[in-house]
Amino acid sequence: MTTPGLLAKYRPLLDLPAHTADISLHEGGTPLIPMPRLAAHLGGGFDLYVKFEGLNPTGSFKDRGMTAAISEAAGRGVRAVICASTGNTAASAAAYAARAGLKAIVLIPQGKVAVGKLAGAVAYGAQVVQVDGSFDDALGLVVQVSETRPIALVNSINPYRLEGQKTAAFEIIETLGKAPHRLCLPVGNAGNISANWLGFTQMHARAGTGLPRLLGVQAAGAAPLVLGHPVDRPETVATAIRIGRPARGEQALAAAEESGGRIVAASDDDILAMQTLLAAEGVWVEPASAAGLAGLKNEIAAGLDVQGETIVAVCTGHGLKDPDAITRRMPAPQVVAADLPALEGLLAGG
Numbered sequence: 001m002t003t004p005g006l007l008a009k010y011r012p013l014l015d016l017p018a019h020t021a022d023i024s025l026h027e028g029g030t031p032l033i034p035m036p037r038l039a040a041h042l043g044g045g046f047d048l049y050v051k052f053e054g055l056n057p058t059g060s061f062k063d064r065g066m067t068a069a070i071s072e073a074a075g076r077g078v079r080a081v082i083c084a085s086t087g088n089t090a091a092s093a094a095a096y097a098a099r100a101g102l103k104a105i106v107l108i109p110q111g112k113v114a115v116g117k118l119a120g121a122v123a124y125g126a127q128v129v130q131v132d133g134s135f136d137d138a139l140g141l142v143v144q145v146s147e148t149r150p151i152a153l154v155n156s157i158n159p160y161r162l163e164g165q166k167t168a169a170f171e172i173i174e175t176l177g178k179a180p181h182r183l184c185l186p187v188g189n190a191g192n193i194s195a196n197w198l199g200f201t202q203m204h205a206r207a208g209t210g211l212p213r214l215l216g217v218q219a220a221g222a223a224p225l226v227l228g229h230p231v232d233r234p235e236t237v238a239t240a241i242r243i244g245r246p247a248r249g250e251q252a253l254a255a256a257e258e259s260g261g262r263i264v265a266a267s268d269d270d271i272l273a274m275q276t277l278l279a280a281e282g283v284w285v286e287p288a289s290a291a292g293l294a295g296l297k298n299e300i301a302a303g304l305d306v307q308g309e310t311i312v313a314v315c316t317g318h319g320l321k322d323p324d325a326i327t328r329r330m331p332a333p334q335v336v337a338a339d340l341p342a343l344e345g346l347l348a349g350g
């Protein structure tokens, strides 16, 4: 028996129009992986889990929102969808549009999209357009195009994206039996932190499952919600959150505050160091996905008391999406002659 997709499983909990189809790649159901060594490294005394969203069909959490947004668009009879993307939205929109038999047009900031994401969008047959500008510029363009043409916008301004992305919270509650004390996650356009909060509050209202404090983490070079103003030239190695004008910024700030949590920034060095720590425990995520835990590490170092807590970190995308982030800074593998003495010599040397 196949696992159900997210709409098949959660439709009654999602606010979707009656015309919504069910376009699925059997997304969701991602594991909650205990990380005891990382927890000890961060000071110990709490339980830490990674919700590994890189294990969705196109390698990021975007698939949760995309199954909902594309299903709605397809059910409405739209023939084409469009989005601006730092990469993962493009790959996901392309895949779900292909599944639905729709045309996908994706706008990406030129030269700023990780190779695994660009390749995905191309592989799934999307029309990929590089914009000589930022993600924010590209988003402005697709919003205007979708207002004048019969093309559905599938960025997280689209409310159905958030409906789909609520399911991550539902799954975490199902696995733990209740909400964690704290949820940390990266923040870019701020749709995901907003969607998770919707999911946790909805389930708490229905079943008293509790509410997590939110720790949203932006990259220091792209931290408009921390600085309190837009960033015109966002810059960070974490390309998935390289966004200077988050579309859901107000909603995200309100969610963090309502939860008793906050939104902070982490440096690129902190983010890459956390990517290495996660990989050292067997979980390879793309740089942006390490931001949530990088922020948690800084908060704990600055005195945040998490003793006795259960903490979930949403690791949003797979490391395979951005292999350059590793190969750029790690030494190339050693080369050895194809004989045993040479190999023995190399192993003896360290």
Ligand SMILES: *Cc1c(COP(=O)(O)O)cnc(C)c1O
Pocket: 060, 061, 062, 088, 089, 156, 186, 187, 188, 189, 190, 191, 192, 193, 240, 241, 286, 288, 289, 316, 317, 318
């Ligand atoms: C899209 C994305 C984010 C940011 O999510 P927002 O909803 O834009 O805040 C973080 N990490 C990865 C891997 C992403 O693809």
